[in-house]
Amino acid sequence: MPLDPVAPAAAVGGGGPSVRPRNVTMREVAERLGVSIKTVSNVLNERPNVGPATRERVQQAIRELNYRPQVGAQQMRTGTTGLITLAIPSLAGTYFSELAQAFADEAQRRRRSIMLHSTAAGREEEASVLSGFTRVLGDGVVFNPLQIGEDVVAGLDRTIQPTVFIGEHLEETGLPAGSDYVRTDNASAAEDATRHLLDLGRTHVVYLGALDVVEAQQAHSTSRLRLCGFHRAIAEAGLGEGVVQTVPTWTQEGGLGAVQTLMREHPETDGIVCGNDDLARGVLLGLRGLGIDVPGQVSVIGHDNILESPFTTPPLTTIDPDKQALAATVLDLLIERIGGYDGPPRVVEAPYRLVVRGSAG
């Protein structure tokens, strides 16, 4: 074995800190075995034309030298990095942080990494997602727009990178080429939730979750859509308009306060459809405080199936948007596009299911 003229990261003698080892390259692996670089590459990429003995020796050497491919070089050759950008409004908030976690898990399972891009700053930040960031890095984008509406998205005739939109904002038509869309049908979900309570024989079912500030209500499309589903179910059952209880914020405190008002003004209430599980948790606490039995006197149903929902007293019945499945679907679509698929935009309805626990049913 010839001596390397430039000792690669020689250990410093004495008590000084050891020097960070240079990254091992394929060349070093190849040289140690006396094979060509390409053979090492073939082993790594599971290409044919490598004998089993050689394959084994290469794998051994890779382990011993602790070799890892350098993604930058791969990007140059192949154009891909295995990186996916997740652009969401903010991690602060139960739903989005759990969603991000689901994406992290599912991406890891598919041997991709997630790059986090927070669009909390608003419209401008969101626009930068669509115009393609400042550096070419990821292979594709998962984008949950909040501020940006159909107008901006529709203005594109083609996304810069493969993109999958998620959410409930966009029109199904008019998606730019090169993108897909995974819709969450919040209206139908809320309709199902409401109907579940009606099916249990409840006759005075209330929606708790409209925002009490009008502008907020306008902007908060999730709230709007869920309310709409509630109205549909109530109307279908021939119960007229239905009672709607507003809240200041979609938090536990908000739910707790609102349910006290509600039960005072509408003591006949026997079912409450909550905008989300945080609200529902507050509602459960509030009802307990008022000495009202759940689900004996009042049934309560939430939305989101957050991690804590099974642990409330009683356990919360809720709509599970199945974040894990959503992430899986989104990633599969995106990876297909990254892989070269360039068909017209696909729209997929994200599944959700009713999780029946103690609080209703």
Added chain:
Amino acid sequence: MPLDPVAPAAAVGGGGPSVRPRNVTMREVAERLGVSIKTVSNVLNERPNVGPATRERVQQAIRELNYRPQVGAQQMRTGTTGLITLAIPSLAGTYFSELAQAFADEAQRRRRSIMLHSTAAGREEEASVLSGFTRVLGDGVVFNPLQIGEDVVAGLDRTIQPTVFIGEHLEETGLPAGSDYVRTDNASAAEDATRHLLDLGRTHVVYLGALDVVEAQQAHSTSRLRLCGFHRAIAEAGLGEGVVQTVPTWTQEGGLGAVQTLMREHPETDGIVCGNDDLARGVLLGLRGLGIDVPGQVSVIGHDNILESPFTTPPLTTIDPDKQALAATVLDLLIERIGGYDGPPRVVEAPYRLVVRGSAG
């Protein structure tokens, strides 16, 4: 110009979808202006030896062509990507998701991107962080170990990538070369919190947050350290042992249930130090339910200063670990290491401060 034998993604005729444009390269920018590639590079990297006129023309062309540097190529030349790996247990949970958000913000401010790596799976996943993932991608790692203790970290004599540990687990001595450590002093913080209540004249101050399952208590070092700080403050004030109220989980429900038990068994309680803000929120609700005035009869203090803390009734006094500042400190240390600094491990105490709101003081 010779024709490319393999047309790179030729446009489909007819009404088919438009084809994704190939990435613009520096060469194209240079050719359009009739300057050399290097000049474009010099403009981008703000190198000297470019005349103002040329500089302006280049910038113009970059904008027009929508050129963006390709990170893979940069990694090859310079060895860096501007990517930082954030390895944390899980995004599910208020504290960690807010922390991740802080890192995302601060990284964006420093023109870096955050790669999310969830170590929720446990020891094995955490070990893989230290042994350097499966691909060379990021420039450095921010690592909040939970399961992994000093033994594993101390076993390393040098980290593979520049690494900053965060948390409260590790001994300050024995950190591997190439790493730094930003400590959160949970014990002192809890001590300060307790002392704040004592300074307000409270004499029967309780710690609410020990876990009621012994093994859980063992593992949950945050809880242990905060309890320890509580004990220190109580002992220092000459109040003996101090009362400790256990909880089943560090959630709002946990706090609500526990405070009911507490006030039954220790009605003399006039101050409650909560393990975190989720617990404290439950405590506030519980006290309200019991008709106990906060802060009139009982002062309540939390820990973490989560986003909802200012909005409880009354607003929650709490210890603010200043996640934004923590993220900033961590990133600055890490970026310095990435930049080549290779001094001995540094240990930085993360600042925290007492945020006085309505619930105490």
Added chain:
DNA sequence: CGACTCTAGTTCAACGATGTACCTTGTGCC
């Protein structure tokens, strides 16, 4: 036996950006 095919490899040229070394002007000054 010669023409094939198959296997297990090899060599070479890229991918895009940047550091180093070099070249070309124009200008000032003796």
Added chain:
DNA sequence: GGCACAAGGTACATCGTTGAACTAGAGTCG
């Protein structure tokens, strides 16, 4: 006029990996 020198560039090698194209040898078959 001749020389030094700076400003504003250019040319080229290089980073690590992989696709395309090639080769040497062994096996197969008419």
